[in-house]
Amino acid sequence: MAHTVRPPVPDTRADGGALTRFTARHGSTLERAREVIRTREHWSPYAEDPEDPQAYGRGARAAGEASFRRLLGRPFDLGQPGRDGTVGPAPEAGGERSPYGGPLEVSYPHCDPDVLLPAMRAALPLWRDAGPEARAAVCAEILHRINARSSEFAHAAVHTSGHNFLMAFHAGAVHAQDRGLEAVACALAEQTRLPAASLWRKPQGDGRAVTLAKTFTAVPRGISLVIANSVFPTWNSYPALFASLATGNPVLVKPHPAAVLPLALTVRIAREVLTEAGFPADLVCLAAEHPGEGLARTLATRPEVRLVDYAGTTAFGRWLEDNARQARVFTSGSAVNSLLVESTGDYRDMLANLAFSVSLYSGQLCTSPQNLLIPRDGISTDEGHRTYEEIVADLGTALDALLADDTGAAAVLGALLGPPVLERLERVMAGEAGKVAVPSRAVRDPAHPEAVIRTPAVVALDANRAEDRAVLLAEWLGPVVFAVAVDSVSDAVALVSRTTRECGALSVGLYSTSPEVEAAMEAACAEAGVMLSANLMGDWYISQSAVYSDLHGTGMNPSGNAVYCDAAFVSARFHTVGVRRYGGAI
Amino acid sequence: MAHTVRPPVPDTRADGGALTRFTARHGSTLERAREVIRTREHWSPYAEDPEDPQAYGRGARAAGEASFRRLLGRPFDLGQPGRDGTVGPAPEAGGERSPYGGPLEVSYPHCDPDVLLPAMRAALPLWRDAGPEARAAVCAEILHRINARSSEFAHAAVHTSGHNFLMAFHAGAVHAQDRGLEAVACALAEQTRLPAASLWRKPQGDGRAVTLAKTFTAVPRGISLVIANSVFPTWNSYPALFASLATGNPVLVKPHPAAVLPLALTVRIAREVLTEAGFPADLVCLAAEHPGEGLARTLATRPEVRLVDYAGTTAFGRWLEDNARQARVFTSGSAVNSLLVESTGDYRDMLANLAFSVSLYSGQLCTSPQNLLIPRDGISTDEGHRTYEEIVADLGTALDALLADDTGAAAVLGALLGPPVLERLERVMAGEAGKVAVPSRAVRDPAHPEAVIRTPAVVALDANRAEDRAVLLAEWLGPVVFAVAVDSVSDAVALVSRTTRECGALSVGLYSTSPEVEAAMEAACAEAGVMLSANLMGDWYISQSAVYSDLHGTGMNPSGNAVYCDAAFVSARFHTVGVRRYGGAI
Structure with a gap:
């Protein structure tokens, strides 16, 4: 396979060997994920049982709830640049309210796009130059750490989206992680279709041959804006978040005002892992908004934003397609x-x-x-x-x-x-x-x-x-x-x-x-x-979507043009730039 | 590889075994093309020497010129439905004039889009249901027959685009054929990334497993409109024509008024091969236009048209992106x-x-x-x-x-x-x-x-x-x-x-x-x-693009968003529809 002959990642970052560790830790998982997206068989590296002691340790559900409780009633800091205000904690100031009762009383930083977006753009070259394999390893580590905290994520989903706990553990945690890893595997496959380097040799009439040494480099489009919904804040945004990040694009996550916490946790973990691996944390940022601010419209039409993913109403999806013309827009809308x-x-x-x-x-x-x-x-x-x-x-x-x-x-x-x-x-x-x-x-x-x-x-x-x-x-x-x-x-x-x-x-x-x-x-x-x-019977239902196996959406009807996760969903997020160097007529 | 486990093509058409012959004839060529688009090495099945007796027979150049001469001064019929007029033969009626002097005096049918487009749409299901392998074989046969007439195509390019003969033989014939075959190989690879059928088995806690029999079918977007230019009418349209056709879309070719003949020949050969293989000829049609008709605008905004490929001015490319909103628009514009x-x-x-x-x-x-x-x-x-x-x-x-x-x-x-x-x-x-x-x-x-x-x-x-x-x-x-x-x-x-x-x-x-x-x-x-x-030296030049190896364009700058031929160029032309059938808990 082409991806095995790539040169090693140039490692000029001071990361204490973290990237090397992440690459070693997740190599076989990524290889297996790439295999199952070809065979479409059942598989997941993330255990579905919240009480699985091997996967999550004993008492994980209670520990996760305790971790969730510790998040409540206090500011959620992310260390992002350009902070110019606070969202929440009171519901009238943008704080979340649990469908199971009561406000969460968490506050989030509000950041000035004029500071945030340039910082994200400045982070791009190092991430681009790291190459597809390094990016995949970092993404897999982010998902690995999210997975370890699945019970905490599930409680956050319960109290933002109103899921029951088991469904929250599935759709709000492990299945969302599966969708993320699926996107990482697709991104790795798509970015390594061409060899990183190849020698081209064309015989001439005189018995000699023209030779050209060629390189092919995956280049990201630019900043990726992910506009999340409140029903499935993680499941509906991880495909885009990880597809964009794995293809080299900085990702700005704009959460639904009713379901910020699951994505704030996600962004925080991503920033931690990126920092450890020697990359700028600002490759992943959160854009919490003041009530009525309409931040999605502002951000989606910024020239730096070159990818927009949106899950929500069909009407706003159309607005984005009509107005965010500088970006490639992926939508997931209503369905009957x-x-x-x-x-x-x-x-x-x-x-x-x-x-x-x-x-x-x-x-x-x-x-x-x-x-x-x-x-x-x-x-x-x-x-x-x-x-x-x-x-x-x-x-x-x-x-x-x-x-x-x-x-x-x-x-x-x-x-x-x-x-x-x-x-x-x-x-x-x-x-x-x-x-x-x-x-x-x-x-x-x-x-x-x-x-x-x-x-x-x-x-x-x-x-x-x-x-x-x-x-x-x-x-x-x-x-x-x-x-x-x-x-x-x-x-x-x-x-x-x-x-x-x-x-x-x-x-x-x-x-x-x-x-x-x-x-x-x-x-x-x-x-x-x-x-x-x-003719579905027993314990499998029409509403279920098996990650790595079922495609979610077709892109053919008004329910949206995003498909989790086909080649088009990923290959639109990067381009390939070639270099040809003359190698002589030999 | 997934594509080797596909079921045989259901063959309910009366084609005298033509499809089987095409599949056998081009199987190894397609396999080799799929290999070189991965390795990016030098290769072509189409000989570059117009006088190569093995490839083209003795005296091929003169024979091609004679064939070309026989086309002149007479109507070029295609047997398309909805004919409502004639384009040419006089230059003031839309007939072509050679840059090397004199009018060609060829006339072309003009067809009513209200008849032509429904006929093309009606041809889609049989072509869709034939599957990727059958479509690739038919496309390869079309290119094979075009290749056999390369000298005739080269003379047509000389007298429409003003190429010298050798360049016409290359850019107007064999290299254009290479770009077409490259697109067919990419289309085959992209459409067979998922298995045609797979069994999904998920273990349950009780020792049994839920099983689902799944199929994944590539489904075309709809009619593909290819708007060609006069500089490279074949080289700049074969990638789109063959990528769209190989992914199941009927293709309507709108030639530049100054360079109709190379594409009229192409469409005629495609229609012959489709008919022989038992498919409707109207899967490929020509849309010649009256002087000043502005037919590209009319066709590009029709609801049946779901793909538009355009090579020409950046300004008209922008017009298409702004107005053909029902379609996916690929552009190749100006470059400095x-x-x-x-x-x-x-x-x-x-x-x-x-x-x-x-x-x-x-x-x-x-x-x-x-x-x-x-x-x-x-x-x-x-x-x-x-x-x-x-x-x-x-x-x-x-x-x-x-x-x-x-x-x-x-x-x-x-x-x-x-x-x-x-x-x-x-x-x-x-x-x-x-x-x-x-x-x-x-x-x-x-x-x-x-x-x-x-x-x-x-x-x-x-x-x-x-x-x-x-x-x-x-x-x-x-x-x-x-x-x-x-x-x-x-x-x-x-x-x-x-x-x-x-x-x-x-x-x-x-x-x-x-x-x-x-x-x-x-x-x-x-x-x-x-x-x-x-540092290019010797016989390789900056203006040359090696098919199967160099990507043409990046999609990142205003010269256009089309890349010959990356995965995004092909994967946007079809979608995948899945079926899940319950297989019991066993």
Whole structure:
């Protein structure tokens, strides 16, 4: 492979051998990551069990909570240049408030972009000249240290995004780390496609040959701005953060005002590791903002910013594409995910799988299914024919069974992200979206009595009614599921296509025992550009995305142009500059 | 490698086994092309000698000329749908005129986009479903047939772009074919990074494992519009044409009105091969335009068009980026290339190399050096110190020696592209750009008395004079070279950086025996984003680009964002859609 013949990294930095240690420590992990992104098999270096003593030590969950508690009620310093103010700690000054109750009372530095951006730009050459392998090793060390503190990150995710703890440990910690490492592995692969050096020899007619000694150097684009969301502040920003950093770009992280802490922790760790490795800490900075400041707009249109990654509303994604013209803009926006229930050979498992899929994190995942399309004449199952009405009722029963116990329900549902989600659910419960077939109920988490937790409402819609179509062709983020009666499979497939093309989708589901129906859905999904999950049962759900294996997004529909993590997501972040030196005619 | 485990291409087309034959015929060529784009070594399957009897048969040059002559004075039919008019044959009706004299009197079909684009879109699914390997084989067969007719293509290039025959045979035929095959190899590599199918197995706590059978399918973006130029109609469009086609996109070629024939031939051959292989011919179409129609603007902003590639002026490239917002736009625009003469150990060879570089095709290559930066105090050489004035005079002597004989000079210079180039040269000769140090002279090609052929003018400029800087910071396409006096190496390096950043550059040159100067230029070129060629001697020139080895462009400066052929150039042309099928908990 080309990357094995690269010259050693020139090491002129005073780092006490840290870079060499990081390179040795993470070499085999990076090699394995590069292998699995080719094979797409299951793998992760980060243990999924928060109580795994080998991975995290004994009592890691409690220790992580204690570490998290120590962060609260005090300033979070980062040592960044250009500090000109403070964000928080009071919520009215930009401080965060836990969806499980109470303000975090953490304050963050606010920095002047006119100081911060030049400092970041000045840090670029040393990082660029270090080369892809050194950058990958530093990134892997950052992720390694984040991983060691996964429980602390999980508690931060609980109290900013409203995840339940296990989901926070997964989506807010280890799976986000996986997405980061995946991006590092992709970046290493993409940057080493060309040899660092090669000898070119062209025979001439006279028996001699022209020779040229060539070098190919990966050169970053410039400062990378990562605008994070509040739902998955780490999972939705680590791909961009690490893809940009690993390809040589300084990264400025602009957190969502409601979820600063997980990214402040991330930036602090990155700055520590960079410093230890002899690189400028300002290669990674945080841009916390004052309430109403609109800092994302200001930063995204700065000439120094050459990459913008954004996860959030489709509308602001479009604004960025229209206005941040000096940058390459990657977006992850809204999604309306559809799922067709056509037939099944395992009715009970299907219902259980569906109930869990629509309940997990209260349907607030970007991959949660919203529109369940069901033939109005019913479906055939291993338990005989089931009518549309029976399926809806049976789904209600499955939801009741899954969410019967408040403590168990809270662990699946997490908390509602904020007042807009609750207001939307209340409008649905008032019948605004259609007839409520399965009502939502409030769940009380004994450990967090202030948390707003609700079970999903199932609303019966009819695909043939114009007003119902208007309802289902919009995103209803939160615990709202539409059971949409359709005339036929072909109508359903057409509706899936239309929804994906018009509203964007990240995930489409299907339950069917018919190869023809599966083929039709597969063709429609290829045409509209969305991943299809067929007949998922047991402990794997449509909303889940397996890092190193599943691509997240396709870049083909309005849900966004970012794909975690394909070659285009990474190769747009750097360029290659060649040098040719004449080597004589020999 | 992932690509070896793909399932066989499903072959439901009635093609008489043609696709199987193409796959067998080109398998090893494609494999070798994939290897050399990794190693960047010298290679080509297309012979550079037009008289090579093994490659092209005896008398190929004359036979090619006869074939070319048979095309003249008659309609060029393509069998495309939606024909609503005729372009040409008269020049005032859009017919081409040879830079070597006389109209070609060929007419082309004009087609209604409202018929053509839907027909192309309808052709997409079968081509998409054929898969990367089948598409690569078809593309390789198209290039193979184009290669067999290289002499005919070269004559077409002579009489549209004004190349001399050998240059036309290279840049207009075999090297363009190389760029096409390079793009096909890159496309095959990029599309097969993920396995077509893989089994994912995740162990569960209970000793069982969740399994998912996954497929990953490359899906094209949509119709690809390739807007060609007149200087290198094939060389500048084959990368895009073949990258788009190989990744599954139908391709609409919009030729420059002055150079339709080489692309009409290309489209005809592509349509023949596609038809033979059982695919719709309308996957490749030509969009000839009426004079003043502005068809590029109309087509580029159509919603069906999802990729636009353009080679031409930077201004129209910007218009496309601003207006074709529904598409991914790749541009190749203007360039102002600089070369610093700082010192040399081989003064005679350097002068000979420089003289040829500025003379080849009358400086009309996008990689031709325009600004020769020379220290005003002179340089050290193996022949002792040389003053600025001596270097300019010696360059004039080297040009005289190279271009002494009219027939030989015509073979190097080719013809001027058109009246604007001649007018610009005449303004320069009138002293408008500065003091003429080496005058241009008219050359008479005995075989083409009507051709407008001129030797290069060398103009003395001073980097310290504001009016001279304004002159050198603009593109003077044609036989115009500026010998720019600079105070110091650091001034020269700064001027190279500024020129590249402000005007765009595709190539920077250096003659120096000093490692420090070389390092400074290398750093400046990495920062500004332009390829550096150091101390080229003998038969390799700064304006040359070795396909499969040199990247053409960096995407970092205003000369354009297209790079022939990096991963980003190809991976943006398709997306990947995954399907996950539950395989049970086993």
